[in-house]
Amino acid sequence: MSAIHRTTLSGSTLTPVPESRKGIGTRKPNRGPSAGPGNRRALIAAAREVFAADGLQAPFSSIAKRAGVGQGSLYRHFPDRLSIAVAVFDENIDELEASVDRPEATLDDLFDAIIEQAAVSTALIDLIWENRHDARVAHFTQRLARLAESLLDREIASGRVGDHVHTSDVLLVVTMLADLTARTDAADRRTDARRARALIDLAFEPRSGAAGEE
Amino acid sequence: MSAIHRTTLSGSTLTPVPESRKGIGTRKPNRGPSAGPGNRRALIAAAREVFAADGLQAPFSSIAKRAGVGQGSLYRHFPDRLSIAVAVFDENIDELEASVDRPEATLDDLFDAIIEQAAVSTALIDLIWENRHDARVAHFTQRLARLAESLLDREIASGRVGDHVHTSDVLLVVTMLADLTARTDAADRRTDARRARALIDLAFEPRSGAAGEE
Amino acid sequence: MSAIHRTTLSGSTLTPVPESRKGIGTRKPNRGPSAGPGNRRALIAAAREVFAADGLQAPFSSIAKRAGVGQGSLYRHFPDRLSIAVAVFDENIDELEASVDRPEATLDDLFDAIIEQAAVSTALIDLIWENRHDARVAHFTQRLARLAESLLDREIASGRVGDHVHTSDVLLVVTMLADLTARTDAADRRTDARRARALIDLAFEPRSGAAGEE
Amino acid sequence: MSAIHRTTLSGSTLTPVPESRKGIGTRKPNRGPSAGPGNRRALIAAAREVFAADGLQAPFSSIAKRAGVGQGSLYRHFPDRLSIAVAVFDENIDELEASVDRPEATLDDLFDAIIEQAAVSTALIDLIWENRHDARVAHFTQRLARLAESLLDREIASGRVGDHVHTSDVLLVVTMLADLTARTDAADRRTDARRARALIDLAFEPRSGAAGEE
DNA sequence: TATGAATGAGAGTTCATTCAT
DNA sequence: CATGAATGAACTCTCATTCAT
Numbered sequence: 001m002s003a004i005h006r007t008t009l010s011g012s013t014l015t016p017v018p019e020s021r022k023g024i025g026t027r028k029p030n031r032g033p034s035a036g037p038g039n040r041r042a043l044i045a046a047a048r049e050v051f052a053a054d055g056l057q058a059p060f061s062s063i064a065k066r067a068g069v070g071q072g073s074l075y076r077h078f079p080d081r082l083s084i085a086v087a088v089f090d091e092n093i094d095e096l097e098a099s100v101d102r103p104e105a106t107l108d109d110l111f112d113a114i115i116e117q118a119a120v121s122t123a124l125i126d127l128i129w130e131n132r133h134d135a136r137v138a139h140f141t142q143r144l145a146r147l148a149e150s151l152l153d154r155e156i157a158s159g160r161v162g163d164h165v166h167t168s169d170v171l172l173v174v175t176m177l178a179d180l181t182a183r184t185d186a187a188d189r190r191t192d193a194r195r196a197r198a199l200i201d202l203a204f205e206p207r208s209g210a211a212g213e214e
Numbered sequence: 215m216s217a218i219h220r221t222t223l224s225g226s227t228l229t230p231v232p233e234s235r236k237g238i239g240t241r242k243p244n245r246g247p248s249a250g251p252g253n254r255r256a257l258i259a260a261a262r263e264v265f266a267a268d269g270l271q272a273p274f275s276s277i278a279k280r281a282g283v284g285q286g287s288l289y290r291h292f293p294d295r296l297s298i299a300v301a302v303f304d305e306n307i308d309e310l311e312a313s314v315d316r317p318e319a320t321l322d323d324l325f326d327a328i329i330e331q332a333a334v335s336t337a338l339i340d341l342i343w344e345n346r347h348d349a350r351v352a353h354f355t356q357r358l359a360r361l362a363e364s365l366l367d368r369e370i371a372s373g374r375v376g377d378h379v380h381t382s383d384v385l386l387v388v389t390m391l392a393d394l395t396a397r398t399d400a401a402d403r404r405t406d407a408r409r410a411r412a413l414i415d416l417a418f419e420p421r422s423g424a425a426g427e428e
Numbered sequence: 429m430s431a432i433h434r435t436t437l438s439g440s441t442l443t444p445v446p447e448s449r450k451g452i453g454t455r456k457p458n459r460g461p462s463a464g465p466g467n468r469r470a471l472i473a474a475a476r477e478v479f480a481a482d483g484l485q486a487p488f489s490s491i492a493k494r495a496g497v498g499q500g501s502l503y504r505h506f507p508d509r510l511s512i513a514v515a516v517f518d519e520n521i522d523e524l525e526a527s528v529d530r531p532e533a534t535l536d537d538l539f540d541a542i543i544e545q546a547a548v549s550t551a552l553i554d555l556i557w558e559n560r561h562d563a564r565v566a567h568f569t570q571r572l573a574r575l576a577e578s579l580l581d582r583e584i585a586s587g588r589v590g591d592h593v594h595t596s597d598v599l600l601v602v603t604m605l606a607d608l609t610a611r612t613d614a615a616d617r618r619t620d621a622r623r624a625r626a627l628i629d630l631a632f633e634p635r636s637g638a639a640g641e642e
Numbered sequence: 643m644s645a646i647h648r649t650t651l652s653g654s655t656l657t658p659v660p661e662s663r664k665g666i667g668t669r670k671p672n673r674g675p676s677a678g679p680g681n682r683r684a685l686i687a688a689a690r691e692v693f694a695a696d697g698l699q700a701p702f703s704s705i706a707k708r709a710g711v712g713q714g715s716l717y718r719h720f721p722d723r724l725s726i727a728v729a730v731f732d733e734n735i736d737e738l739e740a741s742v743d744r745p746e747a748t749l750d751d752l753f754d755a756i757i758e759q760a761a762v763s764t765a766l767i768d769l770i771w772e773n774r775h776d777a778r779v780a781h782f783t784q785r786l787a788r789l790a791e792s793l794l795d796r797e798i799a800s801g802r803v804g805d806h807v808h809t810s811d812v813l814l815v816v817t818m819l820a821d822l823t824a825r826t827d828a829a830d831r832r833t834d835a836r837r838a839r840a841l842i843d844l845a846f847e848p849r850s851g852a853a854g855e856e
Numbered sequence: 857t858a859t860g861a862a863t864g865a866g867a868g869t870t871c872a873t874t875c876a877t
Numbered sequence: 878c879a880t881g882a883a884t885g886a887a888c889t890c891t892c893a894t895t896c897a898t
Contacts, residue, residue, distance in 0.1 A: 039858080057271065059891080059892060059893085060892075060893065060894090061860095061892065061893080062892095064860090069858085069859085070858055070859035070860050071859080071860060071861090071893090071894085071895095072857090072858060072859055072860070072895085072896080073857085073858055073859070073860095075893095075894075075895085076857080076858080130397065164416075168409060169409060169413060172394070172406065172409060172410055172413070173413070175394065175397075176390040176393070176394060176410075179390070179393050179394075180386070180389065180390060180393075183344070192386065195382065195383060195386060196386055196390075199383060199386070199387070199414075199417040200413075200417070202378075202416065202417040202418075202421075203413040203414070203416040203417040207416075249876085249882075249883065250881095250882060250883080253882090253883080273866080273867060273868085274867075274868065274869090275866090275867065275868075278885095283883080283884085284883055284884035284885055285868090285869080285870095285884080285885065285886090286869095286870080286871080286882090286883065286884055286885070287882075287883055287884070289868095289869070289870080290882070290883080463861075463862065463897085464861060464862080467861090467862080485699065487887075487888060487889085488888075488889065488890090489887090489888070489889075489890095492864095497862080497863090498862055498863035498864055499863080499864065499865095499889090499890080499891095500861090500862065500863055500864070500890095500891080500892080501861075501862055501863070503889095503890070503891085504861070504862080558825070592844075596837065597837060597841060600822070600834065600837060600838055600841070601841070603822065604818040604821070604822060604838075607818070607821050607822075608814070608817065608818060608821075611768075611772065611817075620814065623810060623811060623814060624814055624818075627811060627814070627815070627842075627845040628841075628845070630806075630844065630845040630846075630849075631841040631842070631844040631845040632844075635844075636850060681879080701870080701871060701872085702871075702872065702873090703871065703872080703881095704871095706881090711879085711880085712879055712880035712881050713872090713873085713874095713880080713881060713882090714874085714875080714878090714879060714880055714881070715878085715879055715880070715881095717872095717873075717874085718878075718879080858898100859896105859897100859898085860896100860897105860898100861895105861896095861897090861898105862894100862895085862896085862897095863892105863893100863894085863895080863896105864892100864893105864894105865891105865892100865893100866890100866891090866892095867889100867890090867891085867892105868888105868889085868890090868891105869887105869888090869889085870886105870887085870888085870889100871884105871885100871886100871887095871888105872884100872885105872886100872887105873883100873884085873885105874882105874883085874884080875880105875881100875882095875883085875884105876880100876881105876882090876883095877879100877880085877881100877882105
């Protein structure tokens, strides 16, 4: 009965959205301004789940519903799709930094983390690349770049990666990897990811002819 | 209170005659069945443009409109989104084969051709990967694979590519490349593509241990 | 070639902003949630009229239009045809009970009331019989049965109806009568109904062999 | 995938219509004028099946499809819904006459035959009563009346039916019975029909006070 | 400030009817 | 005269956004 409007081509319906038909007219009491921060967190969490399950084009209202929050509040906190998407992905980068910003972390760790976030990453990638020029987005392209750069420097210094590799290469590869993993369904994911990683390793390894770093 | 929908049979169980159909419609003349093939071609062309401009989720009706064809005809020729997408991409693969199926063609030519088709390729990729298991799609995954395979064999034989590379690697790379190019907007496209190609070359080149270089 | 549907997020994966919504719309002001109950009543009244005039298959949207209510509100209150039909018919049964649930009421009163509701009853009957097994419908089959039963008991006790008549007979007769009256157009309605009632009287009257009349 | 347009309230999908997607463009050869009568017969048979399976509001085109005939031919033979419905029901009355127009036939036989035709009879009844005043329909109201009359006369003469019963009563009863049977689903059909028949018998039996015939 | 109902434009799909072949 | 593709209006249902409470 639902899902008629869904496109024929994408059919992800992971979490079937509670469908809380609690009868019309039972209105949650206005909890007042103090609910603000809590609502914001709930909305971000809900958006993450909804985007993961239904993609970036999921009904905006379903985010509010899943967060247990009024539509109005959603609009207050996040006036458009991009703003909530940015909030979600900001958290994602937080995670990324948390798991990668250690002295002993390697590029491989970054790739692992990216693959880990695959489901949400489809959206991430779509977002990053499509809105590359939006101010709100630019800032986390930079965060990602910073991350990539520090990892890369270390890897090159340690000789595990050739100095022909630039930060932009890493970002390129992150993009591709995220994309690839996100598209692939669970069954093939591991295989495809491994294959891609192998290619990346080959491309990144120090080149024989090069003197490296003296 | 008066009967708004009078029916053909005058009883309410029967199909109401749409109010507007009674009027003197200024409808495009029925060009007859001979319009069929032309319509089909127009639809595919329109779909290509529409998908390229607005993505795979562009209003289905806009395809009909751009093709200058009735909605019904669109549905007759292509009962769902996938079927017209397949038609478009079939043509794409035709082009691909045409430009790559020569004895002297290289993998680089394939990559060039893919990048050339970038705009439409977003959709292509979305399609290929999301409907990987649909019979209609499977067949051109195969066409693509065949293409990749013959090119790869030749490249390996000529020593330009290492024999550690498999057809599936080529397909992976094609996917990633198409995706990347499609997302990138015109300005950065050339730069990004060149960078990605460079990485691919590194990953594909014959490995030192092999008989390749000395 | 130019982007017809620019999206909120500026990327093609996101929801396009409908061209028209940008313009200065002359849309009816949002009267707020307080309009709810009024809307609901208006919708039921409109549905009654529309169903009566055009049958159960009248355009669903025409109900909203006649009620002066947005389509969305119609769907919020009544997610499908059956639910609004049930609401209408529930009111009908209310009326029926109001006019028949008196100590001095007779089966004839019930029949009169049914005939009175004839126009809406076509739909009623179609509904009751076609969705006999739907939970929402079952409940008012029961209300009707209860009504019929209490009337019947009284009639039999008073000797006006034979005890060979069961509640199910009354329901059968109610169905048939409603159907008949609904189909008949105004001119013949009175005649046909009278004739049918006469037959019913004959079928229901106490049988000679029974203890009824000495 | 289909059936979206179907009303929520009616869900009869007995015969799922072959769905002969024989590819677009394979056109049956024009068999010339000689196909006329055969087509007509095929159309009537198809209409009977389609109406029985999907009701009177079944897609007009599905009749042509099931008959294996072009839409144009359908329109040529039967310019509107009523005309083909009339043709179908004419055949029905033929059958009725065939099975009832014997000296030893009784009203019960008529009722049996009507019940037998139940599936198609829904439509029949809808038609007869809604278009009672259309010239094309009037004629078979008459045929039916003639049938009823001759049976009734015989029954009254033989004393099995009271002379308080008129032809119009029989027609009324036929209508009601057909309607009832048509609506009822297979499981309850027998029970309901029996119950109704019992009531009819009571209503039709010779009345005690009446002197009968003599 | 939070809530969620109200609003209506639009997208997808069906189907009556026409008409070139 | 048969065929069946073409046409497009109509109908259903969805969802972004506003706004009274």
